[in-house]
Amino acid sequence: MLAFGNGRSYGDVCLNDKGTLLSTRGLDRFIAFDPASGVLECEAGVLLKEIIDQFLPCGWFPPVSPGTAFVTVGGAIANDVHGKNHHRAGSFGNHVLEFELQRSDGRVLRCTPNMNREWFAATIGGLGLTGLIRKVKMQLRRVPGPWIRGDSHRFANLREFFQLARESDEDYEYTVAWIDCSAAGAHLGRGVFMRGNHLASAESPKVSAPLKMPLTPPFSLVNGLSLKLFNQLYFHRPSAQQDDALWHYRPFFYPLDSILEWNRMYGPNGFFQYQCVVPPDAAEPALKDMLAQIASSAMGSFLVVLKNFGTLPSLGMLSFPRPGATLALDFPNRGPKTLQLLESLDAITRNARGAVYPAKDARMSAASFQQYFPAWREFQAYIDPKFSSSFWRRVTGISP
Amino acid sequence: MRRIIIVGATSAIAEATAREFAARGDALFLVGRSQEKLQAIADDLKVRGASKVDGHTLDLRDLKQLPAVLDEAAASLGGLDHALIAHGTLSDQKACEASVDTMLDEFTINAVSAMALCTELANRFERQGRGVIAVISSVAGDRGRGSNYVYGAAKATLTAFTSGLRQRLHSKGVRVVTIKPGFVSTPMTAAFKKGFLWASPQSVGKAIANAMIKGTPVLYVPWFWRWIMLIIKSVPETVFQRVKL
Numbered sequence: 001m002l003a004f005g006n007g008r009s010y011g012d013v014c015l016n017d018k019g020t021l022l023s024t025r026g027l028d029r030f031i032a033f034d035p036a037s038g039v040l041e042c043e044a045g046v047l048l049k050e051i052i053d054q055f056l057p058c059g060w061f062p063p064v065s066p067g068t069a070f071v072t073v074g075g076a077i078a079n080d081v082h083g084k085n086h087h088r089a090g091s092f093g094n095h096v097l098e099f100e101l102q103r104s105d106g107r108v109l110r111c112t113p114n115m116n117r118e119w120f121a122a123t124i125g126g127l128g129l130t131g132l133i134r135k136v137k138m139q140l141r142r143v144p145g146p147w148i149r150g151d152s153h154r155f156a157n158l159r160e161f162f163q164l165a166r167e168s169d170e171d172y173e174y175t176v177a178w179i180d181c182s183a184a185g186a187h188l189g190r191g192v193f194m195r196g197n198h199l200a201s202a203e204s205p206k207v208s209a210p211l212k213m214p215l216t217p218p219f220s221l222v223n224g225l226s227l228k229l230f231n232q233l234y235f236h237r238p239s240a241q242q243d244d245a246l247w248h249y250r251p252f253f254y255p256l257d258s259i260l261e262w263n264r265m266y267g268p269n270g271f272f273q274y275q276c277v278v279p280p281d282a283a284e285p286a287l288k289d290m291l292a293q294i295a296s297s298a299m300g301s302f303l304v305v306l307k308n309f310g311t312l313p314s315l316g317m318l319s320f321p322r323p324g325a326t327l328a329l330d331f332p333n334r335g336p337k338t339l340q341l342l343e344s345l346d347a348i349t350r351n352a353r354g355a356v357y358p359a360k361d362a363r364m365s366a367a368s369f370q371q372y373f374p375a376w377r378e379f380q381a382y383i384d385p386k387f388s389s390s391f392w393r394r395v396t397g398i399s400p
Numbered sequence: 401m402r403r404i405i406i407v408g409a410t411s412a413i414a415e416a417t418a419r420e421f422a423a424r425g426d427a428l429f430l431v432g433r434s435q436e437k438l439q440a441i442a443d444d445l446k447v448r449g450a451s452k453v454d455g456h457t458l459d460l461r462d463l464k465q466l467p468a469v470l471d472e473a474a475a476s477l478g479g480l481d482h483a484l485i486a487h488g489t490l491s492d493q494k495a496c497e498a499s500v501d502t503m504l505d506e507f508t509i510n511a512v513s514a515m516a517l518c519t520e521l522a523n524r525f526e527r528q529g530r531g532v533i534a535v536i537s538s539v540a541g542d543r544g545r546g547s548n549y550v551y552g553a554a555k556a557t558l559t560a561f562t563s564g565l566r567q568r569l570h571s572k573g574v575r576v577v578t579i580k581p582g583f584v585s586t587p588m589t590a591a592f593k594k595g596f597l598w599a600s601p602q603s604v605g606k607a608i609a610n611a612m613i614k615g616t617p618v619l620y621v622p623w624f625w626r627w628i629m630l631i632i633k634s635v636p637e638t639v640f641q642r643v644k645l
Contacts, residue, residue, distance in 0.1 A: 029441065030447035031440075031443050031447070032443060043440075054447070
């Protein structure tokens with residue numbers, strides 16, 4: 001069996017082919033909240049969105065926000081998710097004070113950084129394999145309101161990106177960049193850098209209800225032509241260069257949450273997401289290589305994110321975040337061609353001693369995984385004997 | 401601030417409704433069978449903003465206990481002005497056909513205990529000249545069907561009972577709300593295959609809270625069940641008896 005939260009992982013870490021899934025969305029109760037300290041205790045199926053809706057009005061926010069708020073707290077722990085403030089705050093696990101782990105033999109383990117610490121480390125980023133996370137105690141972050149204030153700058157290449165990242169990490173809590181993955185040659189690595197901080201404001205937010213992809217088009221709306229056009233427009237739009245920008249937290253943190261079922265735009269064949277991290281010293285040449293390959297393949301998408309991770313160590317044995325630059329992008333699924341491209345990106349990541357993010361993966365080889373996450377052998381001792389996932393069987397070479 | 405008693409408070413629909421009231425800062429008294437579940441729900445409702453949450457563990461077949469529980473609720477919240485009667489079981493039709501005792505037991509849980517509660521509440525609310533009594537009946541009570549007529553008969557009883565109670569109390573400042581949910585995805589219906597007609601407890605809870613605040617007489621939820629049931633009720637019995645439903 002395997003716990004299944006809200007199903008927002010891109011690949012098969014949350015799936016269990018021919019096995020049982022335990023839906024955790026029924027575990028959606030708050031248990032206690034201390035408005036003075038911001039410590040929240042809740043069941044593991046609570047969504048980050050529910051936490052924001054409940055606690056932002058009184059000045060508290062999740063300490064780490066991934067690209068969607070439609071994830072459960074349990075899933076955020078199991079994948080040790082990260083956000084635009086990684087250089088300051090580390091990943092989700094760094095803010096977990098305690099959780100209850102239910103094992104299939106009936107044992108319930110209370111885990112904190114000091115109590116059952118090896119179980120704590122195995123479960124953070126442990127892909128749900130160590131048992132069912134039932135309850136979580138976590139530290140929320142004080143915020144003055146729902147607004148983010150900052151600026152946005154075009155950069156011409158990766159060197160400029162790294163320059164901007166270095167300059168910004170000190171003064172900005174949130175930094176992230178969009179890359180034009182269709183740009184090649186002199187434009188290779190160009191993009192837009194966004195950075196911001198929470199802003200106090202009395203203005204109440206007026207946010208429109210999310211749109212919804214009404215149906216799955218028969219073919220992918222993302223293709224070579226639409227990509228070039230979109231990226232050209234996106235890069236050159238006036239608001240790409242803003243010295244003083246004000247964002248509501250929703251478009252800033254969760255742009256895709258405003259279009260429900262956005263994944264349908266890729267058509268019936270869907271898409272792959274690829275997210276890797278490469279260590280600081282190897283980052284620039286490795287990313288250059290990758291972007292050159294992607295641009296010449298003309299298979300990318302406009303959803304491309306580049307971010308510099310900080311140095312705060314992740315607490316999980318199998319956590320993905322580590323110092324370096326992380327690149328995330330979507331690829332419409334065009335069959336073997338797409339898989340080949342992804343495998344060649346993996347070759348670059350392996351050479352650079354980097355890693356690929358399991359939460360977003362549906363295809364990496366067992367050999368790649370085992371190089372990226374050498375702790376997997378040691379981790380095996382903590383897997384609940386009744387728990388497994390399609391992902392785990394794939395990357396450890398166990399047939400189901 | 402409303403002072404609300406919720407009976408069958410651990411049901412998914414009742415819990416979703418309670419969250420709506422908690423977010424409005426109301427005070428709640430929860431009645432259910434499982435102390436552990438009641439506690440988890442009470443903690444949650446407090447975090448969500450309820451000004452007070454208290455509760456009592458009770459098997460509702462124990463009809464003699466009901467007045468004392470209502471007294472306790474009123475004492476705890478400083479009075480009562482809203483009640484949601486939400487308890488029930490989805491009867492095993494085959495077991496009810498095989499055993500009169502089982503059939504009567506199901507009827508007691510789903511109809512008699514709710515009527516007893518309504519009677520107690522009606523007299524109290526009538527005396528104080530205000531209040532809202534909401535009862536979860538079901539679209540299953542609109543017409544008896546071969547596949548679940550024991551459950552359907554109990555719900556039909558509640559529909560008729562609350563209709564009469566509504567007339568009796570109308571001039572007394574007390575509103576009676578009959579709630580008829582269609583298919584709702586809850587633990588009670590976990591074994592069913594779900595399709596496009598199924599609603600979430602959250603959307604149903606929101607509709608119930610709004611109906612209780614407005615004093616809507618009859619709430620079909622989701623709304624389209626009113627029209628589905630209108631069609632089902634209009635089928636002549638000579639035809640209906642041949643249908644497997």
